[in-house]
Amino acid sequence: MFETAYRKTFTAIHFSLSSVVAVSVALSLCTPGRGQSTSSPHLVQTNLYRTEGLAELPEAPAPQGELAIGSSSSFGEGEAESAGAPARTPRFAPKPLAPLYDKYIEPSQRAQPLTGLTRKLLFGADQIISPYFFVAVVGSASYEQAANGSPNYGTNGGAYGQRLGAAAIRDASQSIFTDGLMPAVFHQDPRYYVRGKSHNAFFRGTYAVSRVFITRTDGGANAPNYSLFAGHAATAILQNAYYPDVNHGAEETAKGFAGSFAGAALSNTVREFFPDLLHLVHLE
Known part of the structure; x- marks a missing residue:
C-alpha cells in the first residue's frame, strides 16, 4: 500500500512539474520581443557570443562561447540516477585554438x-x-x-x-x-x-x-x-x-x-x- 501511494504521489509531482514547464515555455514564446529566451534553467541557449558574418561561412571557426546542447539538465536527474542511466554527454565540444601565426x-x-x-x-x-x-x-x-x-x-x-x-x-x-x-x-x-x-x-x-x-x-x-x-x-x-x-x-x-x-x-x-x-x- 505504501509503495502504491508513493508511486501515485511521484506521478502527481512529475505531472505538475511537466505542466509548469510546458506553460512557462508557451508563455515565453508568446511574449513579444523575447524570442526564445526564458528563465527556465532547462533550456540552454546556444551561440551566446555570435560573431557577425562567421555563421554563414564554411571555414568560419565556431564561436568560443557556444555551449553544447543537452550537456546538462536539472529536471529528471534524480530519476536518471536512480535508474542507473549513464550521464548525458555534450553533442559537441569546443575545438582547440590553432597557434596564432599558423598559416x-x-x-x-x-x-x-x-x-x-x-x-x-x-x-x-x-x-x-x-x-x-x-x-x-x-x-x-x-x-x-x-x-x-x-x-x-x-x-x-x-x-x-x-x-x-x-x-x-x-x-x-x-x-x-x-x-x-x-x-x-x-x-x-x-x-x-x-x-x-x-x-x-x-x-x-x-x-x-x-x-x-x-x-x-x-x-x-x-x-x-x-x-x-x-x-x-x-x-x-x-x-x-x-x-x-x-x-x-x-x-x-x-x-x-x-x-x-x-x-x-x-x-x-x-x-x-x-x-x-x-x-x-x-x-x-
Whole structure:
C-alpha cells in the first residue's frame, strides 16, 4: 500500500512539474520581443557570443562561447540516477585554438583573431622562418635550374646559388606583402582553412584554387582576394631590382605576376591533400 501511494504521489509531482514547464515555455514564446529566451534553467541557449558574418561561412571557426546542447539538465536527474542511466554527454565540444601565426588552419581547429597591422606584419614575418618557406625556396630554385627558366642565370653551379638567393628574396618579399602588409591594408585574413576529408576530392581541389581569388575579411565575409593581387603585383615589380637585365621589363614582370598565382594555387592544393598523401604512404 505504501509503495502504491508513493508511486501515485511521484506521478502527481512529475505531472505538475511537466505542466509548469510546458506553460512557462508557451508563455515565453508568446511574449513579444523575447524570442526564445526564458528563465527556465532547462533550456540552454546556444551561440551566446555570435560573431557577425562567421555563421554563414564554411571555414568560419565556431564561436568560443557556444555551449553544447543537452550537456546538462536539472529536471529528471534524480530519476536518471536512480535508474542507473549513464550521464548525458555534450553533442559537441569546443575545438582547440590553432597557434596564432599558423598559416594553415585544420578542420579540427579554431582560428584566433588576426587583426591589426602589428599582428599581420608579425604573421608575414613568421612565414619566412617556417619550414614551408625553405621547402618552397629550394623547390622553386631547383625547378628554375632544371628548366633554365627565369631568372636566367645559366645552368652551372654558381647559377643555382644565384637562383636560391633570388628565390629567397622573392618569397620573403611575397610573404611580407601578401601575408602581412596588404591584408592589414584591406582588412583581410591571409590564412588558408583546410577543408579536410569530410569533403570529396573535387570540392577540396576547386576550393583550394578558389582561395587564390576569394578570401575572408576580418569580419568573416567572403571578398575578392585584394591582398594576394596587390601583394603579388608588388613582388613582381620588385623583382626588377635583383633579377638579371634579361628578366627586366613589363613582359617579364607580367610573367612573374602570373606565375606567382599558379604557385599560390599549387601551394593551397598541396597543403589541402598533404594528409592524404601521408596516409597513402602509411606515414599517418
